[in-house]
């Protein structure tokens with residue numbers, strides 16, 4: 061069989077792997093490329109095989125960077141089955157149409173600009189209606205159930221503890237009378253993620269395709285998280301402000317609701333005040349996803365079940381309010397203080413969170429509390445990096461609020477977690493492929509794997525293929541056409557670095573002009589100029 065890496069290869073988004081056997085074509089995940097525009101440009105790129113010739117998409121979990129290109133695949137001719145754990149299918153029913161809505165909205169916005177420039181309009185990657193239509197291809201399976209796909213292929217989904225309905229996929233392929241087992245981890249959860257059970261262990265694999273998001277990092281100790289949270293909330297309330305929490309609508313929001321509920325039950329008197337603080341969840345997607353969480357209790361860990369058995373729904377407490385309509389959401393803008401508002405998107409790029417930032421960022425008494433990763437170039441990253449002013453809806457907003465970040469809400473295992481999980485594989489794989497990581501994380505994890513297990517993992521490039529057999533695997537060059545495209549992409553990517561660098565330096569110099577010299581800023585400026593110089597030299601080369 062042949063394994064081709066179509067996404068999440070030397071990057072974290074766009075997860076997509078193609079397996080071709082003599083009889084079938086299977087994709088494991090079909091995710092959206094996200095982040096910088098060079099990544100997003102990849103979403104329109106055709107696959108090396110016709111979508112109509114693909115038999116199955118095996119989906120590890122509902123996150124858009126794993127599922128978000130399925131409607132696109134469908135509109136391009138894919139008519140096979142999409143197989144995922146029931147809770148993941150339930151979440152896709154919400155998340156894919158929501159993604160379609162975002163693509164329509166973005167295309168509209170681009171087209172207004174393009175029309176003014178006299179250019180042809182662009183089409184959205186897919187529409188809400190197309191996403192909804194593609195859902196008819198989905199089929200639910202249970203964890204730990206072995207399914208015979210056809211004469212040659214068996215599959216089994218195991219809990220990966222990363223989000224509701226997330227799974228490792230075990231795949232057995234019979235060829236020339238021999239069976240080969242490949243395991244795709246999708247995303248591996250952290251051991252103590254609220255609500256969810258810890259990741260399952262895998263007994264054996266011939267080949268392992270494993271994620272590396274935090275391959276170069278260790279998470280900070282989780283135990284102080286609750287105290288820090290409480291302290292930030294109470295101090296903000298004392299000052300008469302609001303706590304604004306930008307959060308991913310699915311996963312993180314439910315974890316925070318759960319944690320808040322637990323704090324109220326666990327910490328007793330200390331949180332007496334917290335019990336009276338109204339908590340608003342202001343994101344229609346988060347509200348619907350919370351409902352899916354409530355309907356899939358079989359995915360819960362023992363602690364979460366204990367709450368339910370004792371009559372306490374851990375995703376509900378007396379002061380929790382869900383605001384569904386735009387009117388209700390606008391109503392929140394009038395609240396000057398004393399409340400916690402959780403809203404999406406998590407990196408502040410879209411959604412209702414932007415309104416809450418607009419109304420609270422300029423106020424000294426409010427706090428913006430980040431609980432998730434903020435990617436480069438996002439509004440969230442700018443605020444977290446200490447920007448004094450940001451633009452929201454074309455308006456310049458001063459950043460006066462207290463800015464805080466609590467680490468340790470990560471949905472991914474850190475490098476120690478990944479290595480630990482691998483230690484439990486009794487029959488160790490012949491080959492390990494590292495995917496779903498930035499280069500730094502990939503190479504750092506590769507070093508650790510070699511040190512621990514004495515084998516050199518493969519870090520595949522995008523569109524690189526490997527012929528895999530029961531005995532060995534042969535690496536293959538990728539096609540000329542792909543090479544050309546990547547060279548082109550690399551230049552665009554460098555140009556983006558230069559563009560970002562120039563904007564940063566420009567804004568810093570303006571601050572110097574306005575506010576006078578500041579040593580720390582001058583130092584940073586010098587560093588940025590050096591980085592820009594390096595990028596320019598690379599670009600010219």
Ligand SMILES: [Zn+2]
Pocket residue numbers: 121123126222247
């Ligand atoms: Zn994920």
